Amino acid sequence: MNNGYAIETDRITRKFGELVAVDNISIKIKYGEIFGLLGPNGAGKTTLTHMLCTILCPTSGTARVAGHDICSEPDEVRSSIGIVFQEPSLDNNLTGRENLDFHGRMYGMTSEQRKARIEEVLSIVGLSNRADSLVKTYSGGMKRRLEIARGLMHRPKILFLDEPTLGLDAQTRRVVWEQIEKLNKTEKITVVLTTHYIEEADYLCDRVGIIDMGRIVALDTPQALKDKLEGDVVYLKVDDVKKFLRIFQKSPLVKGVKVTGDSLQLQVGNGSKTIPRIIETVRRNGGQVQEVSLKRPSLEDVFINYTGKAIRDEGPDVASRFGMHGHWRR
Amino acid sequence: MSATQVIYTLWLREMKWFLRGKTRIIQSVVQPFLWLAIIGIGMSSAFKLPGGQSYLQFMAPGIIGMTLIFSSIMSGVSVLWDKQFGFLKEILVAPVARTHIMLGKALGGVTTSLLQGLLLLIAAALVGVWPPTILALAQVMVFMIFISLAFVSLGLAFASKMTDPVAFPLVANFLVMPLFFLSGALFPLATAPDWMKAIAYVNPLRYGVDGLRGAIIGLSDLPLWVDFGVLLVFSTAMILIGGYLFRKTSI
Numbered sequence A: 001m002n003n004g005y006a007i008e009t010d011r012i013t014r015k016f017g018e019l020v021a022v023d024n025i026s027i028k029i030k031y032g033e034i035f036g037l038l039g040p041n042g043a044g045k046t047t048l049t050h051m052l053c054t055i056l057c058p059t060s061g062t063a064r065v066a067g068h069d070i071c072s073e074p075d076e077v078r079s080s081i082g083i084v085f086q087e088p089s090l091d092n093n094l095t096g097r098e099n100l101d102f103h104g105r106m107y108g109m110t111s112e113q114r115k116a117r118i119e120e121v122l123s124i125v126g127l128s129n130r131a132d133s134l135v136k137t138y139s140g141g142m143k144r145r146l147e148i149a150r151g152l153m154h155r156p157k158i159l160f161l162d163e164p165t166l167g168l169d170a171q172t173r174r175v176v177w178e179q180i181e182k183l184n185k186t187e188k189i190t191v192v193l194t195t196h197y198i199e200e201a202d203y204l205c206d207r208v209g210i211i212d213m214g215r216i217v218a219l220d221t222p223q224a225l226k227d228k229l230e231g232d233v234v235y236l237k238v239d240d241v242k243k244f245l246r247i248f249q250k251s252p253l254v255k256g257v258k259v260t261g262d263s264l265q266l267q268v269g270n271g272s273k274t275i276p277r278i279i280e281t282v283r284r285n286g287g288q289v290q291e292v293s294l295k296r297p298s299l300e301d302v303f304i305n306y307t308g309k310a311i312r313d314e315g316p317d318v319a320s321r322f323g324m325h326g327h328w329r330r
Numbered sequence B: 001m002s003a004t005q006v007i008y009t010l011w012l013r014e015m016k017w018f019l020r021g022k023t024r025i026i027q028s029v030v031q032p033f034l035w036l037a038i039i040g041i042g043m044s045s046a047f048k049l050p051g052g053q054s055y056l057q058f059m060a061p062g063i064i065g066m067t068l069i070f071s072s073i074m075s076g077v078s079v080l081w082d083k084q085f086g087f088l089k090e091i092l093v094a095p096v097a098r099t100h101i102m103l104g105k106a107l108g109g110v111t112t113s114l115l116q117g118l119l120l121l122i123a124a125a126l127v128g129v130w131p132p133t134i135l136a137l138a139q140v141m142v143f144m145i146f147i148s149l150a151f152v153s154l155g156l157a158f159a160s161k162m163t164d165p166v167a168f169p170l171v172a173n174f175l176v177m178p179l180f181f182l183s184g185a186l187f188p189l190a191t192a193p194d195w196m197k198a199i200a201y202v203n204p205l206r207y208g209v210d211g212l213r214g215a216i217i218g219l220s221d222l223p224l225w226v227d228f229g230v231l232l233v234f235s236t237a238m239i240l241i242g243g244y245l246f247r248k249t250s251i
């Protein structure tokens, strides 16, 4: 099985009435990677995740997860995956430990296996000391960490995390990121996460698929996505701005020139390689470079380039989490 | 993943919920006890039934039936709370058959409903009505189990089609009230108008109450085996329908 892909989708599509929530997506996710689906609210991330977890049927197309077809072999898929849903899914009337125990039983673990693994996953997420309190007394961050612990209970090959840090404060978010990295490295778990936080995709993911209106519009490593934009900007301070504006407008080295204050802003393909030649050009024309700096494109720029809009950090997802389930504090 | 372990896991959780909701247990028993202790005793001193039994004796099995049908149907609400709080997703994404999930939930509902029925049986004994023999007690238990099974499954069937846990009790009441009033729990159907008798014939609770009454005070319209047969068919049908609808429920 390890010679195949962890996940392979084949023109998978899901419609809700007229609305096409997931539109003909064909992607391959490798074993061992942290794969991110980055997209705004309503892009179709949750719908795609639910289909891959076999709790929602595709309208057309299909997918193989851990080597099994999601439509014809859902039970095999289910026993190979773990999932942390976007919306809370804990039993608030049970303790943390009881939630984990319930999960272990449902996945056919024996009593000894459960006992040992519960201690393990509790310590991974740092909840050992609160394990015997009812979940309704937990803060939002603690609930999230318990859900991650639960996703790990049965040692899944593939772990789905639907917006794992939604609504968490910056500090808790860091903690969760570190835990996800650790899982991926030490437990060799393939992680598929969805997010609408650019920094999260950038920091955490080996590869990122940008999803918008149900379609994957770009897919690569964060670095390659940025490189492909060829959107490096060189800020150049020279003694004679007007003269060099004219010169660079004609130069084949740069794709565009602007003046900002007392410096020139040059749009180039690969900044680090072009800078020496830009300095050379200035010298040859009898000028003097006073300052030079380089700005590389962010994943945000990549996102804007492919979708024509900025991703924003708000919307119904946050609202539903806050609205229905009380306060969301760490 | 073995069926018994799944069923046991879900049953265990229902038990924990039940035992942690103490106010609910008390409420579910106090109200029928007041019916017995006040209405039952009050009516008993006002008039006697044609057969010579006291009204309290006549009514006690009916009130037990009432407790069972209410608690059974209401056990379906747990599915809706699970939908509301997202826990149903956790259950449905596990590698287990939905039929087993439904059976676990049903068994949990039957157990809680039976426990409440037993408390009522004790309450009835306190006001002087109890099954005369061990055999009668066994018959009472059998009827209580099948009444619970039938209406727990009915509750699950409704819950599979609904989403709002707050609306559920309203629907349940709407369903249970006519079934209860037309079950012969509060007055003998033998002397009732024909149209009422006709409706009562298709009311499954009527057979349950009749069976309980036959076992407890030896008074019944129909032979016990008829009561039991009808209840058996009805509860089997309900389990199948409940199981079918639960398999199709979406999160």
Ligand SMILES: Nc1ncnc2c1ncn2[C@@H]1O[C@H](COP(=O)(O)OP(=O)(O)O)[C@@H](O)[C@H]1O
Pocket (backbone or CB within 6 Å): A016, A019, A021, A039, A040, A041, A042, A043, A044, A045, A046, A047, A048, A317
């Ligand atoms: N059960 C549903 N019924 C109707 N529309 C839905 C349903 N679930 C999702 N949608 C719609 O599908 C689109 C994608 O939603 P979703 O997958 O939740 O996006 P994301 O997780 O990226 O925010 C949205 O327009 C949403 O309104």
Ligand SMILES: [Mg+2]
Pocket (backbone or CB within 6 Å): A042, A045, A046, A047, A086, A162, A163, A317
């Ligand atoms: Mg989502």
